[in-house]
Amino acid sequence: MVSCAVANCKNTSAKISKNKDGITFHRFPRDKARRKQWELAVNREEAWSSTASSAVCSEHFETKDFYLTESGLRRLSVEAVPAINISPCQEQEPTISRVEPIDILPTDTEEVIKLKYKVHRLEIIAETRKKRLNLMWQGKRRLRKKLDRMKLLIKHLIINKKTNGKLH
Ligand SMILES: [Zn+2]
Structure with missing residues (x-):
């Protein structure tokens, strides 16, 4: 093996x-x-x-x-x-x-074949980056929501503190 x-x-x-x-x-x-x-x-x-x-x-x-x-x-x-x-x-x-087979024609020169491989590879890399970027955007949205919740919480805490202060 x-x-x-x-x-x-x-x-x-x-x-x-x-x-x-x-x-x-x-x-x-x-x-x-x-x-x-x-x-x-x-x-x-x-x-x-x-x-x-x-x-x-x-x-x-x-x-x-x-x-x-x-x-x-x-x-x-x-x-x-x-x-x-x-x-x-x-x-x-x-x-x-994971690279799909490339369409190579019998008339393609070695140079053309090389370029086809290169383009294909770049396409795959671009696709992967796009996916990763989407994930990052999702993460950002989640963080923003969390931030909003935190802001609200802080606001409540401040209001509570003020009203508590007035009571004393
Ligand atoms: Zn290996």
Whole structure:
């Protein structure tokens, strides 16, 4: 069984199906310097180091990190370094498995395909931000209501204090 090496990722080959979830596992690079980059990126405890079987799932790479082979296999480019959702402090970003397939025409040049991927990704990010903004507005409305209630309460307290004061 392969498990994703990213500290807070729970993806394992036992739970994930490549065809159903669109998630693939990618072994650490053999090149020392690039291996080190990956080891740092996965956010593990200091004593941790990768082994020959260590892998990172496709959820931590950007769409542009992948290319399709002539036989239609999705391969990770050699320069790719895990960068998405690798730390709990990071803003959650939409990952490649949640990206709808892109309409690529046989006449599209590599440049056009790249741009299509980019536009698509930005659309998804915009959608996520919009949702988050809506949640924030809802939160703001709730806070405003609370504030109004508090103001009213304070007003009542002041009135009460005044009338109490007069009584004495
Ligand atoms: Zn993962």
